[in-house]
Amino acid sequence: MTTPLWRTVFAIIRKDLRAELRSRELVSTMVLFALLSVLVFSFALELDRTARQEIVNGILWVTLVFASILGLNRSLATERELGGMDAMMISPIPRMAIYLGKMVGNFLFVLVVGLSLLPVMTILYNIVLIQIPLLAILVLGVFGLASIGTLLAAMTAQTRSRETLLPIAMLPVIIPLLLVVIAAASAVLKNEDAWGWIGVLGLVDIIYAMLGLLLFEYVIED
Amino acid sequence: MTTAVKNDAFAPPNRLRLLTIATVIFTAIGLVMAMFVAKTDVDQGDIQRIFYFHMPSFFGAFVAFIATVIGGVNYLRTRENRWDTLALAGVEVGLALSLINLITGSIWARPIWNTWWTWDARLTSAAIMCLTYAAYLMLRSGIENPEKRRVFSSVYGIVAITTAVLTLVIIRIVPTTIHPAVIGPSPQNAEGAFEFSQNVAMALGPNFIIWGFLIPITLIWWRIRLQNRADAVQMRKIEALAE
Amino acid sequence: MSDQLRPLIEVVDLVKQYDVLPVLRKLNLNVQRGEFVALLGPNGSGKSTLLRLLCALTRPTSGEIRIGGWSLPKEINAVRSQIGLVSHKPLFYENLTATENLTFVGRLYNIPANELSERIRQLLEEVGLLKRAHDLARTFSRGMQQRLSIARALLHQPDVLLFDEPYTGLDQMAGGILDDLLRKAHQSGRTIIMTTHQLERAETLVSRAVIIKKGVIGYDEQINPASPPNLVKIYTEVTGMVNAL
Numbered sequence: 139m140t141t142p143l144w145r146t147v148f149a150i151i152r153k154d155l156r157a158e159l160r161s162r163e164l165v166s167t168m169v170l171f172a173l174l175s176v177l178v179f180s181f182a183l184e185l186d187r188t189a190r191q192e193i194v195n196g197i198l199w200v201t202l203v204f205a206s207i208l209g210l211n212r213s214l215a216t217e218r219e220l221g222g223m224d225a226m227m228i229s230p231i232p233r234m235a236i237y238l239g240k241m242v243g244n245f246l247f248v249l250v251v252g253l254s255l256l257p258v259m260t261i262l263y264n265i266v267l268i269q270i271p272l273l274a275i276l277v278l279g280v281f282g283l284a285s286i287g288t289l290l291a292a293m294t295a296q297t298r299s300r301e302t303l304l305p306i307a308m309l310p311v312i313i314p315l316l317l318v319v320i321a322a323a324s325a326v327l328k329n330e331d332a333w334g335w336i337g338v339l340g341l342v343d344i345i346y347a348m349l350g351l352l353l354f355e356y357v358i359e360d
Numbered sequence: 361m362t363t364a365v366k367n368d369a370f371a372p373p374n375r376l377r378l379l380t381i382a383t384v385i386f387t388a389i390g391l392v393m394a395m396f397v398a399k400t401d402v403d404q405g406d407i408q409r410i411f412y413f414h415m416p417s418f419f420g421a422f423v424a425f426i427a428t429v430i431g432g433v434n435y436l437r438t439r440e441n442r443w444d445t446l447a448l449a450g451v452e453v454g455l456a457l458s459l460i461n462l463i464t465g466s467i468w469a470r471p472i473w474n475t476w477w478t479w480d481a482r483l484t485s486a487a488i489m490c491l492t493y494a495a496y497l498m499l500r501s502g503i504e505n506p507e508k509r510r511v512f513s514s515v516y517g518i519v520a521i522t523t524a525v526l527t528l529v530i531i532r533i534v535p536t537t538i539h540p541a542v543i544g545p546s547p548q549n550a551e552g553a554f555e556f557s558q559n560v561a562m563a564l565g566p567n568f569i570i571w572g573f574l575i576p577i578t579l580i581w582w583r584i585r586l587q588n589r590a591d592a593v594q595m596r597k598i599e600a601l602a603e
Numbered sequence: 604m605s606d607q608l609r610p611l612i613e614v615v616d617l618v619k620q621y622d623v624l625p626v627l628r629k630l631n632l633n634v635q636r637g638e639f640v641a642l643l644g645p646n647g648s649g650k651s652t653l654l655r656l657l658c659a660l661t662r663p664t665s666g667e668i669r670i671g672g673w674s675l676p677k678e679i680n681a682v683r684s685q686i687g688l689v690s691h692k693p694l695f696y697e698n699l700t701a702t703e704n705l706t707f708v709g710r711l712y713n714i715p716a717n718e719l720s721e722r723i724r725q726l727l728e729e730v731g732l733l734k735r736a737h738d739l740a741r742t743f744s745r746g747m748q749q750r751l752s753i754a755r756a757l758l759h760q761p762d763v764l765l766f767d768e769p770y771t772g773l774d775q776m777a778g779g780i781l782d783d784l785l786r787k788a789h790q791s792g793r794t795i796i797m798t799t800h801q802l803e804r805a806e807t808l809v810s811r812a813v814i815i816k817k818g819v820i821g822y823d824e825q826i827n828p829a830s831p832p833n834l835v836k837i838y839t840e841v842t843g844m845v846n847a848l
Contacts, residue, residue: 140680141713149710157698221692228658229711230680293512297502310492314526353515356436360661506622595623
C-alpha cells in the first residue's frame with residue numbers, strides 16, 4: 139500500500155519546482171543576496187591580483203553558505219506554514235522520500251545560485267572560474283550543503299527562533315565540508331591536481347547524506 | 361517505590377564514591393608525574409610539561425563526545441530519557457575538557473609560537489568543535505516541547521561528532537599546519553615538536569588514562585545524577601500542578 | 604468474522620503521555636462502519652490528541668489502535684491510505700493552485716494519473732470550487748480553503764474521515780456549506796469522527812456523541828437526529844463546565 143519511493147520523491151521535487159517557478163521566492167532572494175554579498179566583499183577588501191586569486195574561492199563559498207541558509211529556512215518554513223509537511227506525514231509514503239525530495243529541491247535551487255555567481259565573479263575578480271574541475275567542486279559542495287542543511291533546517295523550522303537558530307546550528311557543522319571545498323578549489327586555481335581533494339569532498343558528501351537519510355525521519359515525526 | 365527513590369537520591373552509590381576518590385588520587389599522582397618526575401625538555405624547558413594535560417584533555421573531550429553519540433543513538437532507538445541525559449552530560453563535560461585543551465594550548469603557544477592564538481587549521485577546527493557543542497546547548501534551550509528537545513538534541517549530537525573527528529585527523533590531512541603531532545611524524549611545518557622519549561611516555565601514559573577516561577567518566581556520572589535530581593524536581597512540580 | 608460485526612475503528616486501552624503528563628488514560632472506543640461520531644470535550648481533554656493518534660501523526664505511549672483490521676503502528680501505511688484528515692490547518696501549499704495541490708496529494712497516494720485528473724475535477728465540483736480550480740490557494744478565503752481541504756481529504760477515497768475543529772474561523776454561510784458537505788460524506792457511507800465545540804450543530808448532524816473528560820470517555824450515546832437530546836445540558840453535566848466556544 140506504500141507509494142513507491144521514487145514516485146514520491148519525484149512528486150515532491152515537482153511540487154517544489156512548480157511553486158518556485160511561479161513565485162521565484164527562494165531563488166530570487168538567494169541570487170540577489172549572493173550578488174550583494176559578492177559586491178560588498180569586493181568593495182570591502184581592496185585586493186591585488188594575487189590576493190584575489192587566493193581569496194576568490196573563500197568569497198564564493200562564504201556567500202553560497204549564507205545564501206543557502208536563507209533558502210533552506212524558507213524552504214522548510216513553507217512546509218510548516220499551511221501544514222504541507224503534515225499532508226505528507228499522513229500519506230502512505232516512505233519517510234525517507236520527504237528528505238530526498240526536499241534535499242534535491244534545495245540542491246537545485248542553491249546550485250542555480252552558484253552557477254549564476256561563477257560568471258559574475260569571473261568578471262568582477264578577473265579570474266576564470268568556469269572550469270570543469272571547479273564546476274565539479276560546485277556541484278559536490280552544494281550537494282553537501284543541501285544534504286546536511288535540509289536535515290538541520292527541518293529541525294530548526296520547528297523551534298521558536300527558527301530563522302536565527304539555523305545559522306548557529308549549521309555553520310560549525312559544515313566546516314569540514316568548507317575546508318575540503320576550499321582546499322580543492324585553491325588547488326585548481328594554482329593549477330595543481332585537485333582530483334584527490336574532490337574525492338575527499340565526495341566522501342564528505344556521502345557522510346552528510348547518510349546522516350540525513352538515517353536521522354531525518356526522527357526530526358519530522360511528532 | 362517513592363521512599364526508595366527518596367533514600368537513594370541523596371546518597372551516591374558506592375561505586376561512584378570509589379571512582380571519585382580514585383580519580384582525585386590519580387589526578388594528583390598524574391600532576392606529580394608531569395611536574396616533578398618527568399625530565400625537563402631540553403629545547404622548550406618547563407613549559408613543555410603542560411603538554412601532559414593538553415593532549416589528554418582533548419582526548420577526554422573526544423571520549424565525552426562519543427558518549428553523546430552513544431546516548432543520542434540509543435535515545436532515538438529506545439526513547440528512554442536516561443540516554444538523552446547521558447548525551448547532555450557528554451556535551452557539557454566534553455565542552456569543559458576542550459576548553460581546558462584550548463587554554464593549556466594557548467599558554468604553551470605563547471612562549472613556543474610567540475602568540476596566544478593563530479589561525480592554524482588544527483586550532484581553528486578545535487575552536488569550531490567547541491562552537492558546535494555550544495550550538496548544541498543553544499538548540500536544546502530553544503525547544504520547549506521536551507520530547508522534541510530530546511530528539512533534536514540526539515540528532516544534533518550525532519551530527520556534531522563530525523567536527524570532533526575532523527579536529528582529530530586534521531593534522532594528518534592539512535599539510536600546512538604548524539601544530540605538532542604526538543604520535544607518528546609531525547607535519548613538516550610543525551613548530552614545537554619534541555622527541556617522544558621513554559621519559560615523556562612515562563608521564564603521558566598515566567595522565568592520558570586519567571584525563572582521557574577517569575575524569576570524563578566520573579564527571580559524566582555526577583552530571584547524570586544531577587540531571588536526574590533536576591528531572592525529579594520538575595516531575596514533582598508537574599504532578600503538583602496537575603492535581 | 605464478518606465486516607459487519609467487527610468495528611471499523613477499535614481503540615483499546617490507549618494511553619498517551621507527554622513526559623509525565625497523561626493526556627489519554629486507557630481510553631477505549633469502538634466505531635462501526637458508517638457512524639458519524641462527534642468527539643466533544645473541553646480544551647486539553649485529549650480529543651485532538653486522539654485524532655492525531657488515529658491518523659498516526661503521533662505514536663501512543665501504550666495501547667492499541669486498529670482501523671479496518673490493520674493495526675498501528677505496524678501496518679501504518681495501510682492505515683494511512685484509508686484515512687482522510689481535515690485539520691484546522693489546511694495542509695497544502697499557498698503557491699500552488701487548487702488543482703496542483705490536489706495533484707500533488709494524489710501522487711502521494713499513488714493514484715494513477717489518468718484517473719487522478721477526473722477525480723480532481725469531480726471533487727472540486729462537489730465542493731463548489733471548480734471555477735477556482737486554477738487559482739492560487741493563497742487567494743482563497745478561509746471557507747474556500749476549508750472546502751479545498753475536504754476535497755484533499757476525500758481524494759484517495761478513504762473509509763474514515765477525521766475532522767479536527769472544522770468550524771473554527773468559518774462564518775455562518777461557510778458553516779452551512781460545511782454542514783451540507785459533512786451530511787453528503789456521511790450519506791455516502793463514510794465513517795466520520797469530528798471534534799468540535801459547536802454542540803448545537805453537532806446535534807443535528809451526527810449519529811453518536813462521545814464526550815471525553817480528562818483522558819477517558821465520560822459519555823457515549825447514539826443520537827437520533829429527528830429528536831436530538833440537549834447536548835449543551837449533557838455536556839455541562841458530564842464535564843462540569845459550560846461549553847465555551
